[in-house]
Amino acid sequence: MAKQVLVTESVSKHFGGLKAVNNVSIHVEDGDIFGLIGPNGAGKTTLQNVIAGTYAPTSGQVFYHGRNITGLKAHQICHAGINRTYQIVRSFPRLSALQNVMVGGIFGARLTEAQARAKAKELLDFVEFPADPATLAMNLNTMQLKRIEMAKALASGCKLLFLDEVAAGLTPGELMDIIVLIRRIRDSGITILIVEHLMKLIMEVCNRIAVLCFGELLAMDVPSVVTKDERVLKAYLGDSLLV
Template sequence: MDPILKVEDLAISFGNNNVLKNVNFELYDNEILGIIGPNGAGKTVLLNILTGTLKPTSGRVTFMGKDILGVRIDERARLGFGRTFQVPRSFENMTAYENVMASAICGGQTTQREAAKRAEEILEFIGLEDKALVLAGSLKLLDKKRLEIGIALAPHPKVLMFDEVAGGLTESEISNILDIVKSLKIHGYSIIWIEHVIQTMLNGTDRVLLLADGYDIICDLPQIVLDSNEVEKVYLGVRKK
């Protein structure tokens, strides 16, 4: 089976800071790939390269067989990339409904009427229908995170990329996000999910990639990665044996 997204020999440096040195991985259709790694490992930088806000120093990114590194941000969004941001970026003085609708209109080349229908569907899907008319800035963190997912979903992306969408949430709130992610998988989405809460990765992903020291250190089934010497070394600075 061909991957939907393929990353090869990806590298990026900021001056002397060689953040990504050689990163390789694949995302398959309808797969949830978790990405873990310590602070500053380059997880957000990687998403920024994939969505087009950063240009890598070298490497290739192929999306559905097409080399996309030369493709503009807006075109990439149209090709089917949706993302959330580590710090929620919804328009705080617009309602939840208006935020999702604006995203549907900007990304989806859709009519006002279709966008309104899409916004209603999405707000129900993410469990925010009763807060549709609440200003995004007044929502509590869990609802802001749900809204981020809704905004990313609105233009009908093929691949969703979540940057710490469970970050800062309590355990029960995380399970709420987990339910949303699992039902996105049932709806056929392919997802890259960056998260610090390793337990979340265990329950919510098909495979996990550990990014550290500029490399894809290990990428395998979640339990295998979490039990690995590599994870222990990166997080605790020691090897098991």
């Protein structure tokens, strides 16, 4: 049986009376490209925030490689090996592309400036950053910023990477590029959890999927099973989206 990298056990996060995430138990296995899907407001980002330590769960537990990480601070979880890109790209506009990636190495992996610079150069090559590394982030386009975001997250040395809506705003050609990059990251030994609306990307790259709806887990399985699940079809996707 594949090794379980991440396990959530009956995790809930309530905001007052709103059950943003309710009793969700998922497991992500070593080498997975795991898709977390569901309509707007389903609780996808909130679940990531609980796993990554932005929020403490209202109840339930989170395990990373068998270690209980529930309630640890975000920086502790980052140092444990989990990192993320954000739904809304968060770069430092007045730093260069290279410096943005260095931030990940310095704060995420406690590298020295020289080590972080070397690592950032290596990672800019890995993500095939197409522009001059000295370009200020404020002058980069969406796809370039996404590559920088991924390189910055990887600079922390993470072994589990969350990608939140990484395909939003990309052209079809850019989408294919990002699919290639996601696979390359996984093949380098990093397990990936993708939150995404775009079914084309999910179906193309994910080997397992969990579906959230109004904070509840509707299904978790391989794509071919999830897309035939009656509850998923009725509650969320609609058959037309799955062809």
